Amino acid sequence: MGRARKGRDISGWLVVDKPAGMTSTAVVNKVRWALAAKKAGHAGTLDPEATGVLAIAIGEATKTVPYVTDALKAYRFTVRLGAATNTDDAEGEVIETAQARPSDGEIKEALHGFVGEIMQVPPQFSAVKIDGERAYKRARDGETMEIAARPLWVEELTMTERPDADHVELEMVCGKGGYVRSVARDLGQALGCLGHVVSLRRTWSGPFEAEDGLSIEEIESLAKSPELDEKLLPVEAGLTDLPEARCTDDGAARLRNGNPGTVVASGLDYGAPCWASHGGRAIAVGRFKGGELWPDRVFR
Known part of the structure; x- marks a missing residue:
């Protein structure tokens, strides 16, 4: 017979504004500790270097996670043009460079091809399973894998700013399972200039907004206090869609x-x-x- 999990039978949603440099699992563990909760989970992984809304489900709210995970999400991100990396973001090694730089008009035109129902190949460094093993584990061993393309619904993809010739800032609203790093990689290939993500922020996820999220510092300062309990949203907050x-x-x-x-x-x-x-x-x-x-x- 398994050992019973320790903690309080407390339920609800806590919205976190995840900092860069922290995994989604580490955020869940921090929240579970701060609330002394028996059970917790998150509604949609963010890459360690990404920031923004990470909705943490506590107790009975974990039963509503699939409905938040399936909802639309919005991202704001910056693509560095002129180079591809093995991770499709700035954390990886540059594997190819290009001298071409597209115009604003060429970028806007290319974005049309990434809206609607598209097929997307996840990055080599991703959590998808290949023959029962996470792709990132095999990629770390230097293996290059054939990863099957999968459908993704992209509601919107727009250019918001062009700071310089080497960078473009984009906003995307998409459905479940989207990899922003893949969008950056594929956009760079379509434009003939290559590209990878250098910054990424999830601004909202289903009913939850990043601007309403608590920082890790706030969670730590309120840990195991009635004030943190009061920050919990009801279980029903995950069902608004x-x-x-x-x-x-x-x-x-x-x-x-x-x-x-x-x-x-x-x-x-x-x-x-x-x-x-x-x-x-x-x-x-x-x-x-x-x-x-x-x-x-x-x-x-």
Whole structure:
């Protein structure tokens, strides 16, 4: 029998403005320690050198992580033109250079090819699994892998500034699984000048904004205090992109036991994902079927 995990049964979301030089896992561990929480996870990895919003789910909120992970996210990033690196960012080794420098107009025109449903090959240094092993582990051993392209929805990709001939600043809104480093790499190749990311910030992720996030220093200073507990957003904050259906009393009781329960909703198609509330609190999330919610996850 496994040993029970220590910590408090506390639930909610804590929005963190992640600093550069810290892994997403390290942020989760810091938050779990500061809240003395039994369970925590994050909704979408950020590269260690990236900054910005990292939404940390605590306790029952971890059951809503897939719905935040699937939501649109926005990034602001700078691409260095004229060089490719083995990691597709400034942390790697330069593997090729080019003298060409595109005009602003050429960059804007090329961006059109990266909007909508695109196919994207993740970087060699990424967390995708190749034959059961993380790609970055094999890349560190000097191996070059064939990584299959995967679909990515890009809502927007715009140039916001051109500080000089060697740099371009971009903003992107995209769906789940997007690699900004791959966009920089592929844009540089399309322009014939090569490119890699030199700075990256996630400005929002689903319902969460970087400007609302706590710094690591603030989390440390408020650690294990009621003031930090007060910074938690409710579990329901992770469900704002899903339609809400309201339970009857009987429906709530049935859902709490993991059974389909009667809900009141309008405009929902059969089989549509939604969440059920009772007295303003989330009871379950699942699929709407003929006046009932069929639960996938039930909240305690």
